[in-house]
Amino acid sequence: MDLLKDLQQKAQIKSNNRIDRDITELFYHSKEWRKVRKEVLARDKRECQVCKSLGKVTIDNLLVHHIYILEYYYNKRLDIDNLVTVCHSCHEMIHDRYKVNKWKEDEYF
Numbered sequence: 001m002d003l004l005k006d007l008q009q010k011a012q013i014k015s016n017n018r019i020d021r022d023i024t025e026l027f028y029h030s031k032e033w034r035k036v037r038k039e040v041l042a043r044d045k046r047e048c049q050v051c052k053s054l055g056k057v058t059i060d061n062l063l064v065h066h067i068y069i070l071e072y073y074y075n076k077r078l079d080i081d082n083l084v085t086v087c088h089s090c091h092e093m094i095h096d097r098y099k100v101n102k103w104k105e106d107e108y109f
């Protein structure tokens, strides 16, 4: 399976229920997010899972990405199966590069 392609496709899927940016920002500052983020990092052994799928080990510039994006799938915000550890450059490839500014604050820690 091509993990990168899979993540790129899922990041494009929108629901009819778009959540306001203020709410997603609040979420990124919540205790619940910090807790689940740690769980995901531990599960993924602090490695970029996309790089890993390509046989590379990347342990720097990591972030936790929402597979079905937070803005449209707010109910999956703390669903560990909807979260994956990736590195900054893989994250840019997952999201549309032209919209990279939109994701500037997305999921970083």
Ligand SMILES: [Zn+2]
Residues within 6 Å of the ligand: 048, 049, 050, 051, 052, 058, 086, 087, 088, 089, 090, 091
């Ligand atoms: Zn990577």
Ligand SMILES: [Zn+2]
Residues within 6 Å of the ligand: 064, 065, 066, 091, 095, 103, 106, 107
């Ligand atoms: Zn993301």
